[in-house]
Every structure is written in C-alpha cells, then in structure tokens.
Amino acid sequence: MDEINSRVKTTYTYTERDVAVYALGVGACGRYAIDTDELKYVYHENGQQFIKVLPTFSTLFSLGSVPQGKDLPGFRFDPRLLLHGQQHIEVFKPLPSNATIHNKVSLAGLHDKGKAAVLEIEIRSYEEGSGELLSLNRLSAFLRGAGGFSDPSQPFTYRNYPANQLSAIRVPESPPYAVFEDCTQPSQACVCTALLYRLSGDYNPLHSDPMFAEVAGFPGPILHGLCTLGFAVRAIIKRICRGDPDMIKTISGRFLLHVYPGETLVTEMWLQDLRVIYRLKAKDRNLAVLSGFVHLHGLAASL
Numbered sequence: 001m002d003e004i005n006s007r008v009k010t011t012y013t014y015t016e017r018d019v020a021v022y023a024l025g026v027g028a029c030g031r032y033a034i035d036t037d038e039l040k041y042v043y044h045e046n047g048q049q050f051i052k053v054l055p056t057f058s059t060l061f062s063l064g065s066v067p068q069g070k071d072l073p074g075f076r077f078d079p080r081l082l083l084h085g086q087q088h089i090e091v092f093k094p095l096p097s098n099a100t101i102h103n104k105v106s107l108a109g110l111h112d113k114g115k116a117a118v119l120e121i122e123i124r125s126y127e128e129g130s131g132e133l134l135s136l137n138r139l140s141a142f143l144r145g146a147g148g149f150s151d152p153s154q155p156f157t158y159r160n161y162p163a164n165q166l167s168a169i170r171v172p173e174s175p176p177y178a179v180f181e182d183c184t185q186p187s188q189a190c191v192c193t194a195l196l197y198r199l200s201g202d203y204n205p206l207h208s209d210p211m212f213a214e215v216a217g218f219p220g221p222i223l224h225g226l227c228t229l230g231f232a233v234r235a236i237i238k239r240i241c242r243g244d245p246d247m248i249k250t251i252s253g254r255f256l257l258h259v260y261p262g263e264t265l266v267t268e269m270w271l272q273d274l275r276v277i278y279r280l281k282a283k284d285r286n287l288a289v290l291s292g293f294v295h296l297h298g299l300a301a302s303l
C-alpha cells in the first residue's frame with residue numbers, strides 16, 4: 001500500500017474556457033433559453049472579469065490520477081467493468097477561474113466485496129504559485145469482477161481516512177424542502193450531454209461508444225457519474241444557496257444506478273442537521289440514481 005501512497009503526482013492546467021465547457025456539460029444555462037442566473041459560469045468576455053467556477057469542477061483536477069493496473073502491483077481489474085461508485089469533495093476556497101494545479105495522489109482504500117472490489121483514491125490539489133490547498137477529492141471505483149481476492153470469511157478491507165456514513169445515508173420520508181428538475185438533453189437536440197461533458201477530459205468510451213457500453217453490460221452509453229453529480233450540485237446551488245457556488249463546503253455522493261444521456265433528472269433536497277441531503281431520480285424510470293449530502297457555509301443564513 002505504501003508504495004502508491006504519496007508516490008503519484010499529477011498536474012492539471014485550466015483556463016476560463018475549460019470552466020465554461022464544464023459548466024455547459026453539467027447542464028448550466030438552461031434548456032430552451034439562456035438562464036441569466038447561470039451566465040456567470042460561462043461568460044467572461046466583454047469586461048466581465050471574473051467567471052464563477054462550480055465547486056464540482058475540482059473533480060477534473062484528478063483526471064489522469066486514476067490508477068492503471070501497473071500502479072497497483074499484484075492487483076488486477078478489467079477497466080471496461082469499472083463503474084464510478086462514490087465521490088467525496090472538500091473545497092477549501094473558491095476555485096480560481098484559471099490555474100495550474102499540482103495533485104498529490106494516494107491510495108485511500110481497498111475493499112474486497114466478493115463480486116467486486118472497491119478502490120478509493122484521494123487527491124489533494126494545490127494551486128501553483130500560492131501553494132494553497134484548494135480541494136480534496138476522494139473517488140471510489142466499483143470494480144466489477146475484481147473481488148474475491150481474500151478469505152471470504154474475513155474479506156480484506158483497508159481504509160486510510162475516517163469512515164463517513166455515506167452508505168448509511170437515509171433519505172427522510174418527509175416531503176423534500178426543495179425540488180429541481182433538469183433534462184440532461186440540452187435544447188439543441190443534436191447535442192448529447194455525455195458527448196459534451198467528455199470534452200472536459202473524461203474520454204472513457206463507456207460514455208460514447210455503443211459497442212464498448214455493450215461489453216460493459218449496458219444497452220448503450222451511460223452518463224459520466226461526475227456529470228450527474230454536477231447536475232445535483234447545480235440544483236442545490238440554485239434552490240438552497242440562492243445561486244452562490246461559494247457556499248459549498250463539502251459534497252458526498254454515492255452513484256446508485258446508471259443514467260442514460262437524455263434522461264430527465266429530478267433533484268430532491270432536505271435540510272437536516274445543518275446539511276443538505278439530496279437524492280436524484282431518473283424521472284421516467286422513477287428510480288434513484290444518486291444520493292448523498294452537502295455541507296454549506298452559512299446554511300442558516302441562506303434560509
């Protein structure tokens with residue numbers, strides 16, 4: 001384990017253009033007409049000096065940090081069967097509109113679930129120049145077919161961070177405090193969200209290639225998990241944070257089911273213990289696809 005820890009370092013450079021392409025990829029700015037509240041995520045010309053950056057943009061910093069087989073000696077998995085399982089994000093200051101980021105990547109966990117292995121990677125992202133820690137991202141990959149490598153009576157489990165309660169999260173039975181509905185198909189019907197989102201850098205063919213998707217066990221390409229998470233967090237910013245993305249402190253989510261590009265997503269939100277609990281449903285299938293919670297700066301003040 002120690003061999004991968006603190007060994008991998010990656011760099012990511014972005015500009016306002018990347019910030020805008022990402023925001024469009026997670027559905028910002030409306031389906032039919034321009035949503036002026038969200039122009040701040042894409043518009044940086046004509047004297048608009050600052051462009052606001054969605055906190056989930058920090059998930060892109062870790063592109064290129066997902067370990068390949070060679071990085072994990074003795075551990076084998078088929079990348080075609082990888083599904084994004086969970087994501088945890090901590091944002092320490094508003095993200096700059098352009099920057100070069102230096103990442104420190106470490107192995108945060110590995111668990112034998114029998115039919116699958118769950119691999120967790122932690123990425124700490126520092127801004128070049130100031131050296132400040134901007135964000136922490138912890139990704140869990142659900143590696144179908146890669147489990148069963150340890151004694152089933154005592155399955156191997158390793159965790160290098162305090163356990164959070166994500167798998168135990170219970171969505172309240174009461175009606176949600178707020179609901180937001182959004183279609184993953186932008187107004188130009190020829191643009192597929194998955195194809196737009198991949199331009200932000202996740203070129204996994206699971207999201208674009210029908211034959212690859214079939215091998216992975218799906219009838220067609222599915223949406224990037226982090227694109228779905230972007231839709232959820234935008235909804236929370238709109239409905240709870242009054243449009244202010246800088247209120248987001250931490251985000252945790254578990255991907256429960258795949259989403260097909262073009263589906264309508266309904267985000268339900270509850271306020272509980274100074275956090276927002278959220279659940280996303282694929283509207284037509286009436287199935288939950290993502291759930292988790294978000295901590296905010298100044299939640300009480302925003303209500």
Ligand SMILES: CCCCCCC[C@@H](O)CC(=O)SCCNC(=O)CCNC(=O)[C@H](O)C(C)(C)COP(=O)(O)OP(=O)(O)OC[C@H]1O[C@@H](n2cnc3c(N)ncnc32)[C@H](O)[C@@H]1OP(=O)(O)O
Nearest residue numbers: 083084085086113139140141142204224225255256257258
């Ligand atoms: C390093 C990170 C790299 C990330 C890079 C990402 C690259 C991207 O391009 C890839 C993607 O975006 S893929 C698309 C997004 N993800 C998905 O669509 C997955 C949706 N989820 C599922 O299908 C199922 O929940 C499924 C299949 C995940 C699990 O369902 P089941 O097989 O029914 O599992 P279940 O029997 O309920 O549980 C078995 C044990 O596994 C734990 N578990 C369940 N869901 C999990 C999840 N989502 N994440 C992590 N762990 C999970 C359960 O707790 C259980 O463990 P235990 O028995 O110890 O409780």
